Structures are given as C-alpha cells and as structure tokens.
Amino acid sequence: MTTIAMIALMFVAFYFLILRPQKKRQEQQRKTLNALEPGARVLTSTGVYAKLLRIGEKQAVLELSPGHEMTIVKHAIVRAVQPGDEDLEMESEDFHDADDASHDVTSGEAADYDPENRDSFPWADRDGESHKPGA
Numbered sequence: 001m002t003t004i005a006m007i008a009l010m011f012v013a014f015y016f017l018i019l020r021p022q023k024k025r026q027e028q029q030r031k032t033l034n035a036l037e038p039g040a041r042v043l044t045s046t047g048v049y050a051k052l053l054r055i056g057e058k059q060a061v062l063e064l065s066p067g068h069e070m071t072i073v074k075h076a077i078v079r080a081v082q083p084g085d086e087d088l089e090m091e092s093e094d095f096h097d098a099d100d101a102s103h104d105v106t107s108g109e110a111a112d113y114d115p116e117n118r119d120s121f122p123w124a125d126r127d128g129e130s131h132k133p134g135a
Contacts, residue, residue, distance in 0.1 A: 032077075033074060033075070033077060036077065038055065039052065040052045041081035043077070043080075044062075044072060044077055045077075048064065051063040057074070059073060059074055060076075
C-alpha cells in the first residue's frame with residue numbers, strides 16, 4: 001500500500017511542479033500573441049527586436065529596419081517590447097543606404113571571387129578539395 005501511495009504522490013508532485021506551470025506559461029504566451037497588433041515592437045526568441053507589420057494564424061511579418069522584412073513563425077515572438085528594454089535607439093538615418101559609396105565592401109578575398117572561374121574561389125584548390133579555414 002505504501003508503494004502505491006508513493007507512486008501517487010510522485011504523480012501529484014509531477015503535475016504541480018512541471019505540468020501546471022508549463023500550462024500557465026503556454027496560456028500566457030497565447031494571450032501575449034493574441035494581444036499583439038501591427039505596429040508593435042516585439043522581441044523574438046532569437047533576440048531580434050523588430051516592428052510587427054502583419055500577423056496571421058501561423059506566421060508574422062517583421063520589419064527589421066526600414067525596407068527589410070522577415071517572415072517568422074508566430075510562436076518565435078516572445079513578447080512585446082516594453083519601455084526600457086532597448087538601450088540603443090536606432091533612427092532611420094542610422095542605417096546606411098546600399099548604394100552608399102562610403103560603405104565599400106568590395107575589397108578582400110570575397111571581392112576577388114569570379115563565379116565563372118571556379119579556381120578563383122578563395123578556399124578551393126585546383127584539385128577541388130576545400131581549404132577553408134577551420135574545415
């Protein structure tokens with residue numbers, strides 16, 4: 001009889017210590033996602049701050065910076081950003097235009113790569129074996 005009582009006690013403890021708190025967290029996450037409106041700043045599970053543009057049943061479209069959108073799984077949104085969460089405020093003029101000549105990235109090994117000439121790839125030898133650093 002004491003063995004059955006111990007097993008029952010373990011199931012009760014399992015429910016109150018693991019299952020019940022998990023259900024509460026899931027319910028809170030569901031409420032948070034349902035309360036989100038387009039235009040809100042959100043934080044994703046990967047640590048990305050973005051502006052919510054559209055939200056559907058399964059997916060959401062986020063604006064990372066002006067003109068740069070990303071579609072994610074809706075459940076990757078952790079919460080709406082609260083005042084004080086972000087320590088850096090980015091203004092639209094802080095982002096460089098892709099045509100900005102002062103932001104030149106055409107130097108170095110990657111710039112020398114010619115897609116028509118396989119031998120120009122910086123990490124490939126003529127024998128086709130990879131010599132990429134760390135490989």
